[in-house]
Amino acid sequence: MLNTLKKNYLLLLISFLFFATQAQVQKIEPPYWYAGMKNSSLQIVFYGPNIAENEVTAPTGIPILEVSKTENPNYLFVTIDTKGLLPQEIVFSFSKNKKKQFTQHYLLKGRRANSALRESYSSADVMYLLMPDRFANGNPKNDNDKSVTEKANRTAENGRHGGDIEGIIQHLNYIQELGATTVWCTPLCVDNDPRGSYHGYGQSDVYQIDPRYGTNDDYLRLSNELHKKDMKLVMDYVTNHWGAEHWMIKDLPTYNWIHQFPGYAQTNYRMTTQFDPNASKIDARLCADGWFVQSMPDLNQSHPLVLTYLTQNAIWWIESANLDGFRVDTYSYNDKKSIAKWTKAITDEYPNFNIVGEVWMQDQAQMAYWQKDSKIAAIQNYNSYLPSVMDFTFMDAAAKVFDENEASWNNGLIKLYENFANDFLYPNPNNLLTFVENHDTERFNEIYKKDFKKYAMAMSILATVRGIPQLYYGSEVGMAGDKSKGDGAIRQDFPGGWQTDTNNAFTQTGRTQEQQLFFDFSSKLFQWRKTNEAVHFGKTTHYLPIDNVYVYFRYTNKKTVMVIVNNNLLSKKIKTDRFHENILGFKNGKEILTGTVFNVENEITVAPQTAMIFELEK
The missing domain is CATH 2.60.40.1180 (Golgi alpha-mannosidase II)
Known part of the structure; x- marks a missing residue:
């Protein structure tokens, strides 16, 4: 009887301590980390009700470099030094008035062999850009999830259609047959916006894959399956903003975690203000600090806690998902000094890691400003450390020249010549991302009304000029879509990605004659490109x-x-x-x-x- 009472008491005590800990620590980010990083400083965010009322200690041999508290008592930012530490479980103790309240375990994992020296994508690759929600629905069971608001509705042009990671994995052979070697997916992290969440750029949790796409393990599986095929995975990373539903936005760690004016002010989208020597301060501030749209609060990268958070999150994904590169959204809207620190921190940790930034400008000198070691930016003592930028001027020219059949001084193929004539402005023109369209632009086949000859000329040029060619899903089978009708029109479902589709463009037997014409040409061209070092x-x-x-x-x-x-x-x-x-x-x-x-x-x-x-x- 006495032993039974003791046992019950112990069980109650353990349950009490467990739930007390859970109540105190509701989130830890990064959720785990890795031993052996070049930068041994690790900032851990502990989040829970009034957690900042506690003092925190670590075991002997694990130095706590700094404990940061903000005006929000629900956050503790604890920075430790991991130098020389082996993989292990660290137990943090939290005390109040010198009395221990609870402990929290934290895992330090081992890294993959040669993780720091991982190779990345280069001009030997062909990048395939796809929107996961619109590519293929490999697992209809995850189309809806109780943890997120928006449910699947394939009839809604801007709704969730059900594409997922499993759908990508199931069609890797198709992407490989096309001749692509690298896959760039638009963001896959949780986006819990009540509508329009399919594009993923309004992230609400940057450490979790959206359950409608799958799990973190599924994302790693995608990476592993690509690597088995000697292919690469690029993550679409967003440093500039989060979604309004992000858990931190709902309980800001500090007022200055996001840009406030106070409250909301929209960017003027004028990126020239970031290097214009004559720009007014208010114009420059509105560009960098204004919100992209009202549902996407603008992150304050100049705040040290924010910058460290974003840097560690990026590195965590590289390690945990074994990534091969980044594409960074709205790169030139970030605080320019801070985004340079972010980029340098990642490339210092991974010397071969390629990062391409979206710098959507119509002037080569202005785009070249943002590439690493730019002599133009050096005039202002600035270096972005960004290895690659997107060649938007090539896209602009490609959208016009093939309708200009009668050449003049300024019209026709001279526009392409002039684009490449300005390559002297770039520190590394061979590391530019070249493309004729992407998920934000008019579809190439819409501009030219599915004219196969014009498509073939454009792809032939894309495959043979300097840079890293990027294809946009579906164009290789003739997909079009009128952007004036909304973004959903340029982000249509890939035919055959859903079980109910009557047209399956993923297979030769399922393609129409037109789709086969486009695919055969594209596949032959880009398969050849793999073989030619010139x-x-x-x-x-x-x-x-x-x-x-x-x-x-x-x-x-x-x-x-x-x-x-x-x-x-x-x-x-x-x-x-x-x-x-x-x-x-x-x-x-x-x-x-x-x-x-x-x-x-x-x-x-x-x-x-x-x-x-x-x-x-x-």
Whole structure:
């Protein structure tokens, strides 16, 4: 009897201590960390009711460098030094008035072998951009979840349609068959906005995959499955803002965690104010500190606690999901000094890690300002440390030139020539992300009304110029969509991604004749690109377009590729003596799409609205 009473008492005591701890600590972020990081300083956020009333201690041998408290008593920011620590479980003790209140266990994990030296994406890769909600529904059981507000409604253009991580995994063979080597998914973390949450840019928890996509383990599984195929995973990271439903926004750690004016003020979207020497202070502040939209509170990266939080979150995802790179949303809207620190901290930890920033501008000098080691930015003693930027001026030119069949001084393929003529502005033009469209722009096939010849010319150029080519899901099977009808029109469901779809463009037998035409061409082109180092890392020589015919060469010491683009409505005979400095001793060229061998010493006839790609042979 006595033993039974003792046992019950102990059980009650254990239950009391457990629930007391749970009541005190409701969230810990990062939820765990890794031993052996180059930066050994680790800031842990403990969140719970009035937790700041406690003092915190760590075991002997684990120095607490700093404990930060804010005006919100529900937060404790505890910074420890992990230098020299082995993987282990750390037990923190929380005391009030010198009496221990509870303890909290914290896991320090071991890293993967050579984690710091992981390779990233480069100009040898082809990036495939997809929106998970609109790509494929591999697990209909997770379409809805009680923890989030918006439910699946495929009939709503801006609603949740049910695509998920499992759907991506099930179609990796398709992406690989296309010739893509790297997958960029728009954000997958929890977005609990009541509507329009499918795009993921209004994140409400940056440590958890949205349950409608799957779990953190599913995300790691996606990474592992890609790596088995020698493919890569890029995370779409958002440093500029969170969603209004983020748990921290609902209980701000401190007033200055987000930008306040007080309250809401919208950005003016004028990114030139961030380097304009004549800009007014209010204009520059509104650009960087104004909110992107009212449902996305703007994060204050200049606050040390915020910057450390964002830096650690990014590194945590690299380690936990074994990532190969980042694409950073609205990069140039961040506090410019702080985002440079964020970027440098990540690339210091991972020297080979590639990060491409969205710098949506229409001027090469202004975009080049944001690339690492820019001589333009150096005039203002600024370095973003950002390895790559997105080549929006190439996209702008590609959206016009293929309708300009009669060349003039400023129209036609000269626009592409001029874009590349400005490459001297970039510290590393070969590390630019090149594309003709993405999830925020008009679809290429909508601009050109599914004109296959124009698509083929654009893709041929994209595959052979400097930089990292990025494809947007579905265009390779002819998908279009009118952006003027709303974002949902350019983010339509991939045909065949849902069990009820009657058209399955993921398979040859399921494609229409038009879809097959687009896919066969795209696959052949980008599969070839995998094999040719000249278009990966080679030098470029291009020739002024004459009569709307653009000729350029990509070459290394071992290989030379010649590209001829005829944007006319008539065939053209191209005399090749003008290109002698690149043709040199080559006699023949094998056209990679048809397999036909041409003599390149004298004259080549190019069909109307056609691009020809030759591997030169002696």
